[in-house]
Amino acid sequence: HLVRIKAMSVLYILLFFLIFCFRARPQVQTQAHWKAPIMWEGMFEPKLYDLTHNKAHSSVALTVFAVGRYLDAYLNTFLTSAERYFMLGLPVTYFIFTDLPEKVPNIKLGLGRSLKIVQIEKHSRWQDISMMRMKTISNTIESEIHHCCNYVFCFDVDQKFMGRFGSEALGDSVALLHAHYYKLPKERFTYDRNPKSKAFLQTGDFYYHAAIFGGLLKNVKNLTDSCYMSIMEDKKNNVEALWHDESHLNKYFFLYKPSRILSPEYCWDQSIYDKSDINVTRLIWAPKNYDTLRMN
Ligand code: 2GW
Numbered sequence: 205h206l207v208r209i210k211a212m213s214v215l216y217i218l219l220f221f222l223i224f225c226f227r228a229r230p231q232v233q234t235q236a237h238w239k240a241p242i243m244w245e246g247m248f249e250p251k252l253y254d255l256t257h258n259k260a261h262s263s264v265a266l267t268v269f270a271v272g273r274y275l276d277a278y279l280n281t282f283l284t285s286a287e288r289y290f291m292l293g294l295p296v297t298y299f300i301f302t303d304l305p306e307k308v309p310n311i312k313l314g315l316g317r318s319l320k321i322v323q324i325e326k327h328s329r330w331q332d333i334s335m336m337r338m339k340t341i342s343n344t345i346e347s348e349i350h351h352c353c354n355y356v357f358c359f360d361v362d363q364k365f366m367g368r369f370g371s372e373a374l375g376d377s378v379a380l381l382h383a384h385y386y387k388l389p390k391e392r393f394t395y396d397r398n399p400k401s402k403a404f405l406q407t408g409d410f411y412y413h414a415a416i417f418g419g420l421l422k423n424v425k426n427l428t429d430s431c432y433m434s435i436m437e438d439k440k441n442n443v444e445a446l447w448h449d450e451s452h453l454n455k456y457f458f459l460y461k462p463s464r465i466l467s468p469e470y471c472w473d474q475s476i477y478d479k480s481d482i483n484v485t486r487l488i489w490a491p492k493n494y495d496t497l498r499m500n
């Protein structure tokens with residue numbers, strides 16, 4: 205009897221070992237310590253997610269800012285590529301925030317997809333253009349987005365969709381791993397380490413990229429309100445976080461853990477030499493010409 209129990213346990217250990225060795229993505233971390241999945245290609249069945257979200261009548265708002273020179277430089281490519289790859293099969297409403305509404309390109313949209321242009325003022329400092337997005341998104345969730353959608357995703361405009369960016373990315377609260385930091389040791393994360401800033405964070409879980417975040421409306425509302433309040437508090441105290449809204453976002457996601465995390469396959473920088481973990485590029489950073497884009 206004892207021999208049988210021993211044999212069985214050896215068998216189980218072997219089985220676990222085999223499962224461990226033949227994991228779909230053995231080289232990468234596929235779960236946070238609080239059990240949130242990290243979405244790597246090969247770890248999920250896209251069709252299953254599509255079926256579930258179709259049944260649930262999920263609908264998605266995409267917010268993007270194209271202020272000043274960024275409109276001509278990026279918006280057309282961003283939208284055209286989103287039409288090919290972003291949440292196909294689900295109702296999508298684009299919210300374009302710009303100071304130049306008449307210059308928004310006229311793009312032919314797919315069935316069930318629509319676009320709204322919201323005029324905003326151009327802040328003179330680029331740091332403010334970036335940070336004040338938090339306030340605008342929060343206001344728009346309350347005034348408009350809740351009429352059309354139950355999820356909202358907020359994007360930088362300087363990027364291009366290259367592959368499926370689908371319903372597997374939807375979750376209660378969604379953050380993105382920064383392509384440049386996902387492999388680095390925590391000490392090298394560029395959190396704001398100034399104790400005077402509300403974004404202050406000594407060590408966190410991951411370094412998240414503010415180029416994409418999203419989730420259920422109530423969660424994104426909470427995130428944008430909270431980041432905006434911290435940004436304003438910093439202004440009052442005459443400090444600015446190292447990476448602006450991104451520092452505040454990192455602080456927020458440390459305090460309120462995201463329920464789903466996107467791998468850098470969802471926002472890849474092609475200038476990174478080591479591409480060994482990237483099995484599919486779903487979206488890439490558009491090249492930047494700082495000299496012409498950042499002059500005022
Ligand atoms: C931004 C910086 C310098 C000069 C102009 C701008 C600018 C930004 C602009 O003139 N017009 C504009 O619409 N924006 C919007 O802000 C646009 O949607 C853009 O994608 C976003 C963030 O600026 P970006 O993409 O130049 O900043 P990154 O790529 O360095 O982004 C990371 O860090 C930022 C904070 O410094 C944000 O957190 C951003 O979400 C991060 O990806």
Ligand code: MN
Nearest residue numbers: 360361362415
């Ligand atoms: Mn960007």
